[in-house]
Amino acid sequence: MPNKIEDVFGVAAAIAKGMGVTFKEMMSPTVTEYYPDEPAKFEERYRGAHVLQRDANGMEKCVACFLCAAACPADCIYIEAAENTETVRISGGERYARVYNIDYNRCIFCGYCVEACPTDAITHGHGFEVASFNTSTLIKRKEDMLAPIPPGAKPPVIAPAGGPAAH
Amino acid sequence: MPDLVKLTIDGKAVQAAPGTLVIDAAKMAGIEIPAFCYYEGLTLQAACRMCLVEVEKMPKMMTACTLPVAEGMVVRTETPQVAQARKYTLEFLLTNHPLDCPVCDKGGECELQDMVFRYGAGESRYTEEKVHTPEKQFSPVVFFDAPRCILCFRCVRICNEGMGVGALGVIYRGVLSEIAPNHGDHLECDECGACIDICPVGALTSGIYRYQTRPWEMQHVGAICTHCGDGCKTTLGVRNNRIIRGNNRDHSGINGEFLCIKGRYAFDFYDHPERLQAPLVRKNGKLEEVSWSEALDTVANRFNQIRADGGTFGVIGSNHTTNEENFYLRKFAREVLATPHIDHHRTGDVTALVDALSGKTGRMATVADLYNRKAVLVLGADLAREHPLLSFQIRANYRHHQAHVYAVTPGPVREDKYAVASVRVASGGYFAALEDLRARLKAEPELVIVFDDSFKGPDVHRLVEFGESLGIPVRYICLVDYSNSRGALDMGLVPGEGGMRLDEMLAADLSALWVVGANPFKGTPGVPGSVARKARFLVVQDLFLTETAEQADVVLPAASAYEKSGTVTNTTGEVQRLKRAINTMGAKPDLEIMGFIARQMGAAGALGPWVPETVFAEIRRTVHGYDIPLPEIDTGGAAPTTPVNGRVTEAGGPRPDLIRSDHNGLFASGTLGRYSKVLNSVLEGRLDR
Numbered sequence: 114m115p116n117k118i119e120d121v122f123g124v125a126a127a128i129a130k131g132m133g134v135t136f137k138e139m140m141s142p143t144v145t146e147y148y149p150d151e152p153a154k155f156e157e158r159y160r161g162a163h164v165l166q167r168d169a170n171g172m173e174k175c176v177a178c179f180l181c182a183a184a185c186p187a188d189c190i191y192i193e194a195a196e197n198t199e200t201v202r203i204s205g206g207e208r209y210a211r212v213y214n215i216d217y218n219r220c221i222f223c224g225y226c227v228e229a230c231p232t233d234a235i236t237h238g239h240g241f242e243v244a245s246f247n248t249s250t251l252i253k254r255k256e257d258m259l260a261p262i263p264p265g266a267k268p269p270v271i272a273p274a275g276g277p278a279a280h
Numbered sequence: 281m282p283d284l285v286k287l288t289i290d291g292k293a294v295q296a297a298p299g300t301l302v303i304d305a306a307k308m309a310g311i312e313i314p315a316f317c318y319y320e321g322l323t324l325q326a327a328c329r330m331c332l333v334e335v336e337k338m339p340k341m342m343t344a345c346t347l348p349v350a351e352g353m354v355v356r357t358e359t360p361q362v363a364q365a366r367k368y369t370l371e372f373l374l375t376n377h378p379l380d381c382p383v384c385d386k387g388g389e390c391e392l393q394d395m396v397f398r399y400g401a402g403e404s405r406y407t408e409e410k411v412h413t414p415e416k417q418f419s420p421v422v423f424f425d426a427p428r429c430i431l432c433f434r435c436v437r438i439c440n441e442g443m444g445v446g447a448l449g450v451i452y453r454g455v456l457s458e459i460a461p462n463h464g465d466h467l468e469c470d471e472c473g474a475c476i477d478i479c480p481v482g483a484l485t486s487g488i489y490r491y492q493t494r495p496w497e498m499q500h501v502g503a504i505c506t507h508c509g510d511g512c513k514t515t516l517g518v519r520n521n522r523i524i525r526g527n528n529r530d531h532s533g534i535n536g537e538f539l540c541i542k543g544r545y546a547f548d549f550y551d552h553p554e555r556l557q558a559p560l561v562r563k564n565g566k567l568e569e570v571s572w573s574e575a576l577d578t579v580a581n582r583f584n585q586i587r588a589d590g591g592t593f594g595v596i597g598s599n600h601t602t603n604e605e606n607f608y609l610r611k612f613a614r615e616v617l618a619t620p621h622i623d624h625h626r627t628g629d630v631t632a633l634v635d636a637l638s639g640k641t642g643r644m645a646t647v648a649d650l651y652n653r654k655a656v657l658v659l660g661a662d663l664a665r666e667h668p669l670l671s672f673q674i675r676a677n678y679r680h681h682q683a684h685v686y687a688v689t690p691g692p693v694r695e696d697k698y699a700v701a702s703v704r705v706a707s708g709g710y711f712a713a714l715e716d717l718r719a720r721l722k723a724e725p726e727l728v729i730v731f732d733d734s735f736k737g738p739d740v741h742r743l744v745e746f747g748e749s750l751g752i753p754v755r756y757i758c759l760v761d762y763s764n765s766r767g768a769l770d771m772g773l774v775p776g777e778g779g780m781r782l783d784e785m786l787a788a789d790l791s792a793l794w795v796v797g798a799n800p801f802k803g804t805p806g807v808p809g810s811v812a813r814k815a816r817f818l819v820v821q822d823l824f825l826t827e828t829a830e831q832a833d834v835v836l837p838a839a840s841a842y843e844k845s846g847t848v849t850n851t852t853g854e855v856q857r858l859k860r861a862i863n864t865m866g867a868k869p870d871l872e873i874m875g876f877i878a879r880q881m882g883a884a885g886a887l888g889p890w891v892p893e894t895v896f897a898e899i900r901r902t903v904h905g906y907d908i909p910l911p912e913i914d915t916g917g918a919a920p921t922t923p924v925n926g927r928v929t930e931a932g933g934p935r936p937d938l939i940r941s942d943h944n945g946l947f948a949s950g951t952l953g954r955y956s957k958v959l960n961s962v963l964e965g966r967l968d969r
Contacts, residue, residue, distance in 0.1 A: 176382055178382030178383065179497055183496060193493075194492060194494075196490060196491040206382070206383040207383050208491040232382065
């Protein structure tokens with residue numbers, strides 16, 4: 114049969130231990146992020162909205178090989194390829210993606226596309242604010258995902274308005 | 281049959297006919313021996329060294345592709361030495377091969393890619409810089425990227441042996457060796473693209489398919505080429521309702537891997553900018569775009585009114601539309617419009633041939649017969665230009681079976697190169713030439729006679745008499761021009777009792793003329809019909825605003841062969857199924873258009889549903905010779921029709937003077953050919969006309 118005094122001491126010790134943790138944490142620096150007042154912080158490997166990279170010359174790295182679309186388990190990547198010409202040069206290879214869409218209604222951010230990419234063109238950025246009230250805005254086009262032209266790069270020959278003809 | 285040779289491959293007892301190559305014997309036993317340069321049907325090359333195997337009692341490894349089987353031979357394909365040889369051969373082949381698979385058109389269906397994945401080393405020991413030469417364009421359809429080439433010589437051999445053209449060769453030596461075209465920097469050839477399809481890597485690429493998509497992104501639909509009458513199967517690569525390429529890599533259909541420029545590339549007319557995509561009705565003397573319902577109402581009301589007034593209808597069918605459409609059109613004309621005035625443009629006298637062969641069976645040759653029979657007699661036609669598949673078959677027959685080929689033609693033909701006898705004749709001199717050849721033909725064990733529109737009417741009867749007098753089994757092929765010329769005739773698009781013929785219809789004062797998929801008003805010199813229209817109401821169903829459609833009161837935009845389902849009958853009478861590959865906005869299949877007109881007229885009940893399968897079931901029941909086995913055509917094959925006596929009942933028989941082949945060469949295809957960008961872009965096409 115438990116002693117009453119033992120009981121009281123036991124409870125007091127438990128409270129003291131718990132408060133010990135509380136006071137210790139009060140003294141240490143805070144881990145709470147003040148999003149959205151401050152920007153959110155991410156680990157490098159975080160898989161956010163995709164970014165299509167450019168090379169040092171500002172050319173698109175994507176050569177429209179369709180491997181990302183083939184690897185995608187959600188089938189959310191749509192590509193149309195076209196050939197670089199003397200006058201219109203978009204990517205470093207012979208071919209470039211005339212159309213590159215990712216349907217964020219379907220994307221599960223698994224990162225297979227990034228793994229599949231032979232030219233490191235598609236990467237995961239840290240963008241996570243992709244929610245929308247209108248699902249039709251969730252299909253992102255190439256222009257929405259392209260990285261900015263790096264400073265000091267010779268800008269690529271920009272396709273004429275409306276894009277080059279398909280063939 | 282000679283005794284089979286017994287040998288052992290990887291411990292398996294194998295039996296093969298003498299002369300079989302080890303690589304084939306292994307394949308029969310289910311053992312794969314990898315190879316690039318070995319290609320069934322072509323001469324042996326032993327250039328790639330990929331098929332090295334160990335053979336007991338032979339000091340060194342042997343190339344399985346050149347080694348015939350021998351009694352008691354013991355072959356090993358899975359030893360460490362063989363695996364090492366394969367690995368090093370691939371490493372060697374990759375010495376200069378760029379690793380640009382992500383960009384290369386062949387990526388995903390590349391034999392080198394597959395082999396390296398399966399047998400190759402992950403890394404190369406070569407540190408030397410790869411030799412790079414810029415890509416070359418041989419012609420509008422053939423591009424050549426030299427560094428990717430592994431020098432297997434397949435393209436050189438298929439062009440020389442398969443096509444009989446020999447437009448490709450090899451220049452320079454050693455590491456600098458390169459495939460080169462016959463005219464220095466460009467090709468002058470058939471532009472068939474066989475070299476592109478046979479290339480195991482991405483060295484030869486197609487100007488049409490180039491950088492458009494990747495092989496796994498397409499759906500592959502087996503269609504029948506709509507151009508000439510040979511009925512080649514072309515597998516269309518479709519993506520997003522667009523046809524991106526045509527080929528026949530799966531070797532299905534009567535043509536195997538063969539396709540000419542038309543089958544491989546000339547599908548591109550379907551998205552020509554001038555393609556009709558809305559019905560047109562003539563208002564105040566001008567054709568204006570209207571809705572489908574308005575156009576169908578206009579036609580149906582006018583047809584009903586003419587019917588009520590007791591007017592006369594004329595109906596002209598097509599050599600391109602499917603059997604179902606032709607059958608439905610005939611039924612429509614006969615039962616609803618109650619007119620005997622039905623006809624279509626004849627391009628060969630099949631009627632006379634069927635007539636002359638009355639009472640005999642198994643006398644119509646198939647495409648396969650041209651490859652299997654021991655002797656072939658070609659009369660009149662330049663097959664290589666007009667019927668490339670038949671020419672290919674005869675050439676393969678000569679190469680593989682040393683068939684005897686006789687060519688009796690007005691001008692030089694490709695068959696001359698390997699014919700046992702080539703005779704040049706002026707028109708009318710055919711029978712004299714045949715009499716000269718009689719003794720030699722009589723000595724043949726069997727014969728296939730191929731003739732074009734140089735023989736019509738009584739001449740066909742005389743030719744059959746000649747064939748029958750030889751005393752050997754003779755089969756016949758009557759050449760016709762377009763994808764379904766045979767079908768149009770078999771479905772009975774011919775004048776009934778007292779009916780007018782095509783030329784008479786054009787000149788007659790008809791109440792209404794209905795032209796489905798034909799262009800009779802095209803002003804070909806010396807052909808009746810170059811006159812302006814006489815009919816009071818002209819309805820035209822076509823893909824384009826042709827010379828005929830321009831004069832119409834109502835133009836209904838029709839779907840092309842690649843946009844509808846149905847069956848077609850080729851020049852040898854073999855039926856094949858068409859499958860819908862794409863849809864084109866605004867255009868409807870002719871069968872559907874006719875069905876809608878019938879419905880608007882309140883006459884659909886008499887004609888039955890306008891569903892291809894239902895109509896074909898009726899064709900099988902009612903048309904002589906079309907009771908063909910369905911499994912054969914449903915699995916992508918061809919089923920020969922069996923002509924029966926009096927199959928085509930035509931009052932008075934066809935008029936020989938109206939039978940006229942267009943003699944389209946490789947780069948022309950009647951009215952349709954004008955709208956193909958590819959056919960008009962190749963140099964030879966411009967030289968050919």
